[in-house]
Each structure stands twice: as C-alpha cells, then as structure tokens.
Amino acid sequence: MxxxxxxxxxxxxxxxxxxxxxxxxxxxxxxxxxxxxxxxxxxxxxxxxxxxxxxxxxxxxxxxxxxxxxxxxxxxxxxxxxxxxxxxxxxxxxxxxxxxxxxxxxxxxxxxxxxxxxxxxxxxxxxxxxxxxxxxxxxxxxxxxxxxxxxxxxxxxxxxxxxxxxxxxxxxxxxxxxxxxxxxxxxxxxxxxxxxxxxxxxxxxxxxxxxxxxxxxxxxxxxxxxxxxxxxxxxxxxxxxxxxxxxxxxxxxxxxxxxxxxxxxxxxxxxxxxxxxxxxxxxxxLVGRACSFCSSCIDQCRYGVGGLDVARTRMYVEGYDDRDLALSNGRAVLSNIRLCATCEGCTVRCNQGIDIQVSAQQVYRFIS
Ligand code: SF4
Ligand code: SF4
Structure with a gap:
C-alpha cells in the first residue's frame, strides 16, 4: 500500500x-x-x-x-x-x-x-x-x-x-x-x-x-x-x-x-x-455489502436465480437511501427474492463476499 x-x-x-x-x-x-x-x-x-x-x-x-x-x-x-x-x-x-x-x-x-x-x-x-x-x-x-x-x-x-x-x-x-x-x-x-x-x-x-x-x-x-x-x-x-x-x-x-x-x-x-x-x-x-453486477451467482445457482435481485434491492435501501424505489423494485422481483429467502441452503459463493441468503431474508422481510 x-x-x-x-x-x-x-x-x-x-x-x-x-x-x-x-x-x-x-x-x-x-x-x-x-x-x-x-x-x-x-x-x-x-x-x-x-x-x-x-x-x-x-x-x-x-x-x-x-x-x-x-x-x-x-x-x-x-x-x-x-x-x-x-x-x-x-x-x-x-x-x-x-x-x-x-x-x-x-x-x-x-x-x-x-x-x-x-x-x-x-x-x-x-x-x-x-x-x-x-x-x-x-x-x-x-x-x-x-x-x-x-x-x-x-x-x-x-x-x-x-x-x-x-x-x-x-x-x-x-x-x-x-x-x-x-x-x-x-x-x-x-x-x-x-x-x-x-x-x-x-x-x-x-x-x-x-x-x-x-x-x-x-x-x-x-x-x-x-x-x-x-x-x-x-x-x-x-x-x-x-x-x-x-x-x-x-x-x-x-x-x-x-x-x-x-x-x-x-x-x-x-x-x-x-x-x-x-x-x-x-x-x-465494500466487500460483503455491495454487488458488482458480475452475474456469476446466476450461473452457480441451481435455480438460475442468484443474488442480483436481492443485491439490487438492498442497494436502493442502503446506497440510494430510497425506500420507495427499493419496495417497487423488490416487489417486481418478489418471486426471486422469496425463493432465495426460503431456499433450503445456498451453495453460491458471491465473489464480493455477500451472504446471499441472509441478505435475501432481510430484503424479503423489508418488502413483504
Ligand atoms: S456474485 Fe455477488 S457481486 Fe456478483 S452479481 Fe452475484 S451478488 Fe452481485
Ligand atoms: S439462496 Fe438458493 S436460490 Fe438464492 S442464490 Fe442461493 S442457491 Fe440460488
């Protein structure tokens, strides 16, 4: 350094x-x-x-x-x-x-x-x-x-x-x-x-x-x-x-x-x-907090979902500080977020250190 x-x-x-x-x-x-x-x-x-x-x-x-x-x-x-x-x-x-x-x-x-x-x-x-x-x-x-x-x-x-x-x-x-x-x-x-x-x-x-x-x-x-x-x-x-x-x-x-x-x-x-x-x-x-939009989680996910929808909704709350935007975005992709939140175990490794399932559960509680 x-x-x-x-x-x-x-x-x-x-x-x-x-x-x-x-x-x-x-x-x-x-x-x-x-x-x-x-x-x-x-x-x-x-x-x-x-x-x-x-x-x-x-x-x-x-x-x-x-x-x-x-x-x-x-x-x-x-x-x-x-x-x-x-x-x-x-x-x-x-x-x-x-x-x-x-x-x-x-x-x-x-x-x-x-x-x-x-x-x-x-x-x-x-x-x-x-x-x-x-x-x-x-x-x-x-x-x-x-x-x-x-x-x-x-x-x-x-x-x-x-x-x-x-x-x-x-x-x-x-x-x-x-x-x-x-x-x-x-x-x-x-x-x-x-x-x-x-x-x-x-x-x-x-x-x-x-x-x-x-x-x-x-x-x-x-x-x-x-x-x-x-x-x-x-x-x-x-x-x-x-x-x-x-x-x-x-x-x-x-x-x-x-x-x-x-x-x-x-x-x-x-x-x-x-x-x-x-x-x-x-x-x-930013590790563990912000998504880089790399999409690698989509390929890894057995359902083809990944954590992008979760990460984007979280970004609107924590980054943009815009709860309305987060709600409308999150509800538009509610099925993906619910799937992640209730998934029987995430096997995806996010290369930015985001715990996708924990994030999904937090986001799901916020939008539902
Ligand atoms: S792997 Fe992580 S950083 Fe990449 S798109 Fe998925 S959530 Fe975002
Ligand atoms: S929690 Fe389940 S649905 Fe969501 S990314 Fe991980 S494996 Fe895929």
Whole structure:
C-alpha cells in the first residue's frame, strides 16, 4: 500500500474543496467536460450525463444542463411516473439541446405503445431520443423480432429516434447479442471499478462495433465509505469508468448542486495515482455489502436465480437511501427474492463476499 487512509482522505478533501470552489468560471465549466459520439447514433454527448431517477426538483437538473451536461436518463416507472414530468420541466425551452433517454418494458404491443405515449406526454416532448428496453437479461430478449418490430413502427411514426437496451445481469451476453443482432443503437450497462475485466473488454468491443455505451451504477450505487461517510470516493469511481475505453457517457444520480459540482470536476480530468489508492481502499470497504453486477451467482445457482435481485434491492435501501424505489423494485422481483429467502441452503459463493441468503431474508422481510 503506497498511501495510508489519512493520505487518501487528504486527497479526497482536496478534491472536495476544489469542487466547492472551482477556479474556473461557471460558463467555462461546460468547456471542461469532454464530449464523445454516442456510437452509431452520431449524437455528441458530454461524458457526464444526468441520472435523474431520484430527482424531484427540476431546477437541480436544469443547473446541471447549464453547466454542460446534455444527456438525461429517466424512466416511466421512476418515482411512480413523476420523474419524467420533472425532467420535462427541466428541459422546457432547451429541449433541442438535450438528449433524453427513457425506458419501456417488453410487453404486448398495445402496452408498450401506452407506455411510450405516456412518456411523451409526461416529458412534454414530440419525440424521445433514446428508447431503452428495461433490464434485459438474455440473448433471447435482445433478438426478439416482435419487440423490435414494435419499436421500428414507433420510430417510423416519429415517436423515437434511437433504440437501446438496459441491463444489470448477464451483461456480457446482452452486450454481445446487441453487437451480433445489430438492431439496437446503444446499451445502458451497470459498470464500476469492481466490474470484471471481461465486461470492460466486451464494452470496448461493442463500442468498436458502433454500439453507444452509457454507464450506470458507476459509483457502486451510492454506498458510503464506512470510515469516511461524508467523504466518499465517488469521484474516483466515476473518473475510473469514464476513462475506460468504449464508455461514451456515464449517468450518475445527482441530487444536489454540490453533487453536480463534484461530478463535473471528476469527469473533467484523468484518473491519477491518488484515485487508484482511493478505489483500492473503497473496494475493501465494500466487500460483503455491495454487488458488482458480475452475474456469476446466476450461473452457480441451481435455480438460475442468484443474488442480483436481492443485491439490487438492498442497494436502493442502503446506497440510494430510497425506500420507495427499493419496495417497487423488490416487489417486481418478489418471486426471486422469496425463493432465495426460503431456499433450503445456498451453495453460491458471491465473489464480493455477500451472504446471499441472509441478505435475501432481510430484503424479503423489508418488502413483504
Ligand atoms: S451478488 Fe455477488 S456474485 Fe452475484 S452479481 Fe452481485 S457481486 Fe456478483
Ligand atoms: S439462496 Fe438458493 S436460490 Fe438464492 S442464490 Fe442461493 S442457491 Fe440460488
């Protein structure tokens, strides 16, 4: 270990002071954000996007947009449908300068159409830039022609510009299928400094094949460093992902102007040695608490379930501090969580040290 924790904290403090009192002007800040082309969409995006999922004040999002962010991620189901309305207010008058990405679940055509129409109305826009299929887990879902036909029709009707998928599990398989199939323009993928090398390699190959790559969960779902709860290594985590080949834009959630300032600073410069040390300490601190979305538990589980649904629901409580989100997410995958909680004995070894069955029992009690 080259640096000790106190050195690490000094570095973090310095970053925080910098971000709170940036020497650059507010107008100039936007120039600091590198821009990239989002794969075959051809759209230019700043590397720092906006994960709007938990934001209820449009003025906070607008503040980020004024500082150079031009990509917003939302979904019809966030905040019980209110989140898209918040985003709609945030982009009012500047809609043409912003790339809006929202989501739809795979369903019957009529249901998918109702969802997209609701999104258009909530956002107050004529067209959605990126329509993403929610939470795909397999190649079979990626290649479904009936779903692609529905999206194509809505594209022809002018309701959306580009199509994409989001994934939290079996991500490598989903990314490879998107490349091979060639229909979708982009993938929203859960990736952070604890993700397996294979995922980063697949991201790089997908980007080389023209797939736009949007990174989420870049900061481990908001888990705090136990020893320094106010001084989290989130900047280093974000910087790590943004500097990985193939990643075009990251969409961390930002609930305050302070968080926006921190992330702008993080996204504006390269990763350095202090960041590497900071992440190594954070990595140790997260063992047993935070999922890395590696999916290896799904392959090991005799029921093909694994601990991802449990870990994700727990992340919404402990990391995001959002009980409503945890409840709605957990109840959507209740059967998987119940199966884990009542399983006759877990034989899965989580490589992040999470006790899946104990976690499942806690999460099950919380949501039921
Ligand atoms: S619960 Fe563990 S094994 Fe399963 S995806 Fe998360 S980190 Fe990987
Ligand atoms: S508790 Fe049972 S269902 Fe859950 S991951 Fe372990 S073996 Fe699979």
């Amino acid at each position: 080259l640096l000790k924790r106190r050195d690490l904290l000094k570095g973090t403090c310095a970053s925080l002071v910098y971000s709170l009192f940036p020497h650059r002007t507010r107008a100039g800040q936007s120039d600091l954000l590198p821009k990239r082309i989002l794969g075959r969409t051809g759209v230019e995006v700043a590397v720092l996007g906006y994960g709007a999922m938990q934001v209820s004040d449009p003025a906070i999002i607008r503040h980020g947009l004024e500082l150079g962010i031009n990509y917003i991620d939302t979904a019809d189901c966030y905040m019980g449908g209110r989140n898209e309305k918040v985003v709609g207010k945030a982009v009012a008058g500047i809609r043409d300068r912003v790339v809006i990405a929202t989501k739809v679940h795979i369903a019957k055509e009529s249901r998918m159409r109702r969802s997209v129409d609701r999104s258009l109305a909530s956002l107050g826009v004529q067209r959605i830039d990126l329509m993403q299929l929610h939470n795909l887990r397999s190649r079979e879902q990626v290649v479904r022609k009936d779903v692609q036909d529905v999206l194509t029709k809505m594209k022809q009707e002018g309701k959306l510009r580009f199509t994409a998928v989001t994934t939290h599990s079996n991500q490598t398989e989903v990314l490879e299928a998107v490349v091979e199939d060639g229909f979708y323009d982009a993938v929203l993928v859960a990736v952070n400094f604890r993700s397996p090398k294979k995922l980063f390699d697949t991201i790089e190959k997908a980007a080389a094949a023209g797939v736009g790559i949007i990174a989420m969960k870049t900061q481990n779902g908001g888990f705090k460093d136990k020893d320094a709860p106010e001084l989290t290594p989130h900047q280093a985590s974000l910087r790590y992902v943004i500097n990985k080949p193939g990643v075009h834009v990251a969409v961390p959630g930002m609930l305050s102007k302070k968080m926006i300032a921190e992330n702008l600073e993080a996204a504006s410069r390269k990763i350095d040695l202090a960041d590497v040390v900071r992440l190594e300490n954070f990595r140790k601190d």
